[in-house]
Amino acid sequence: MFSFTKKQEIFDINGVKIGGQPGEIPTVLFAGLFSKGKPDLITSQKKLQKIFELSEQLGNPVIPDFFIKKEEYIEIVINFIEKSIPKNIPFSIDIIDPVIKTKVLELLKVKKLLSRTIYNSIHVGITEEEFNSLKNNKPNMIIIVAFNPKDKNPDGKLEVLENGANLTNDGLLNIAKKIGIKKILLDTAALAPGDNSGAAIASIPIFKEEYGLPTGCSIHNVVEKSKWLDNYKNSRKIVDFSSNINISAFGGDFTIIGPLENAEFVLPIIAWEDILISEYSEKYFGIKPYKTHPRRKKL
Amino acid sequence: MTTEYYPWGGEFVSVSPENNLAVVVLNLNYIPNKKIAIYGSLKTENIGIEKIVANIISNPNIRYLLICGEEIRGHKSGESLIALHKYGIDNENKIINAPGAIPYIENLKKEAINRFRDQIEILDFINITDPKKLDIIIDKYAFKTFKSYGKPYIAIKFKTEKKLKIDDKRALHSKIKINYMGKVEKRGE
Numbered sequence: 191m192f193s194f195t196k197k198q199e200i201f202d203i204n205g206v207k208i209g210g211q212p213g214e215i216p217t218v219l220f221a222g223l224f225s226k227g228k229p230d231l232i233t234s235q236k237k238l239q240k241i242f243e244l245s246e247q248l249g250n251p252v253i254p255d256f257f258i259k260k261e262e263y264i265e266i267v268i269n270f271i272e273k274s275i276p277k278n279i280p281f282s283i284d285i286i287d288p289v290i291k292t293k294v295l296e297l298l299k300v301k302k303l304l305s306r307t308i309y310n311s312i313h314v315g316i317t318e319e320e321f322n323s324l325k326n327n328k329p330n331m332i333i334i335v336a337f338n339p340k341d342k343n344p345d346g347k348l349e350v351l352e353n354g355a356n357l358t359n360d361g362l363l364n365i366a367k368k369i370g371i372k373k374i375l376l377d378t379a380a381l382a383p384g385d386n387s388g389a390a391i392a393s394i395p396i397f398k399e400e401y402g403l404p405t406g407c408s409i410h411n412v413v414e415k416s417k418w419l420d421n422y423k424n425s426r427k428i429v430d431f432s433s434n435i436n437i438s439a440f441g442g443d444f445t446i447i448g449p450l451e452n453a454e455f456v457l458p459i460i461a462w463e464d465i466l467i468s469e470y471s472e473k474y475f476g477i478k479p480y481k482t483h484p485r486r487k488k489l
Numbered sequence: 490m491t492t493e494y495y496p497w498g499g500e501f502v503s504v505s506p507e508n509n510l511a512v513v514v515l516n517l518n519y520i521p522n523k524k525i526a527i528y529g530s531l532k533t534e535n536i537g538i539e540k541i542v543a544n545i546i547s548n549p550n551i552r553y554l555l556i557c558g559e560e561i562r563g564h565k566s567g568e569s570l571i572a573l574h575k576y577g578i579d580n581e582n583k584i585i586n587a588p589g590a591i592p593y594i595e596n597l598k599k600e601a602i603n604r605f606r607d608q609i610e611i612l613d614f615i616n617i618t619d620p621k622k623l624d625i626i627i628d629k630y631a632f633k634t635f636k637s638y639g640k641p642y643i644a645i646k647f648k649t650e651k652k653l654k655i656d657d658k659r660a661l662h663s664k665i666k667i668n669y670m671g672k673v674e675k676r677g678e
Binding site: 191192193194195196259260285286287288290313314315317337339340341344348356357381382384385392395396398399400415417441470474475 | 498500535536561562563564581582589590591593595662664665667670671672673674675
């Protein structure tokens with residue numbers, strides 16, 4: 191287990207804290223709301239209610255991550271966030287299409303929801319339009335994905351943060367600063383097996399010691415891409431859920447767990463791991479668990 | 490899946506390597522019902538395309554690459570693959586005129602890309618999602634007479650790993666060191 195020499199930032203968004211030394215702040219889960227067609231938000235609301243209750247019991251926050259695929263779904267999703275997500279809970283938006291990104295940001299501003307928004311995410315594909323749109327409609331927090339197609343090792347990931355690796359004119363950290371966002375989360379960009387999938391985990395303590403910023407990734411993506419697991423159907427989900435402990439074990443602060451349905455299973459696993467880490471961190475490094483930490487809630 | 494024909498692996502099914510047609514399926518649950526050479530999905534406009542190129546040139550029998558299904562929003566992987574075939578890459582390794590967000594080919598030599606551009610003909614059926622229509626289209630190309638391109642081209646991945654001399658065996662990375670309790674420090678400080 192780790193403790194970092196560099197001061198570790200703790201950011202707050204709507205009362206949810208993220209970051210800090212291992213064993214200090216409960217690990218945060220980002221749970222995706224995806225849909226193949228029109229978003230089924232009535233079902234989502236029931237699931238979310240159940241997950242928020244479980245999250246309250248255990249202490250690990252769950253942030254709903256809204257994936258908006260088509261323009262015609264923008265209003266449906268944003269209205270749902272406005273009316274149905276409790277005001278004390280932040281949310282993130284995960285959009286690939288540049289046109290939709292801009293429209294969503296504009297609508298979030300109109301609805302006065304930007305203070306609860308985590309923008310998931312900027313990467314080396316950021317365009318001038320996206321940059322300007324973010325500048326004009328500033329979300330409270332942003333995730334930077336350190337994906338470097340040239341070099342999938344930790345050094346390559348650091349390079350895109352520092353100087354853009356010749357893929358952007360500036361490093362992604364500077365770009366976020368130029369937008370004017372200080373609350374930055376770093377995503378170490380988990381890639382498929384065969385593409386140095388382990389580098390996403392190894393990069394966590396490196397990023398934390400280098401920048402002191404909250405760090406995590408979507409290790410779930412690696413499990414999803416592990417096609418050989420299809421031959422072990424009974425184990426696939428167990429591997430998916432438990433893979434998330436790699437992030438906490440390496441000092442990370444957040445995990446992007448895939449679909450919301452996973453949260454019910456991942457929450458107790460992460461709470462258990464947080465307790466394990468906290469016991470050691472307090473004894474050897476004097477790190478006190480925050481008041482909502484699962485160790486305080488469950489022991 | 491990695492077979493002797495397709496050393497780079499990826500999300501594909503190798504059906505009949507002696508056939509001439511490869512099918513890339515975008516955002517669609519479709520299984521071609523004919524004995525084509527290979528079919529599989531494509532998601533990203535960088536690593537995904539690299540794998541397709543490397544795998545295809547390793548099987549010289551493949552002369553047609555059919556792209557079908559619903560284009561992937563933002564990534565525009567199908568159109569980026571077509572752009573790679575049409576225009577190649579620039580000096581920054583960016584696919585020329587590709588509409589995707591991060592269309593970089595970083596792990597293949599230009600020679601491999603040129604071979605891909607020369608070896609295959611692209612059949613652009615992006616936005617065709619009806620399986621019946623696709624079956625008819627595939628029928629048309631799967632048994633076309635063709636000539637093998639010749640020898641396989643086995644693309645070697647560029648190695649970016651750096652060789653480091655690290656005396657401290659507990660180190661995770663050259664930038665940090667970790668003491669026996671788990672305290673992380675920057676190396677050299």
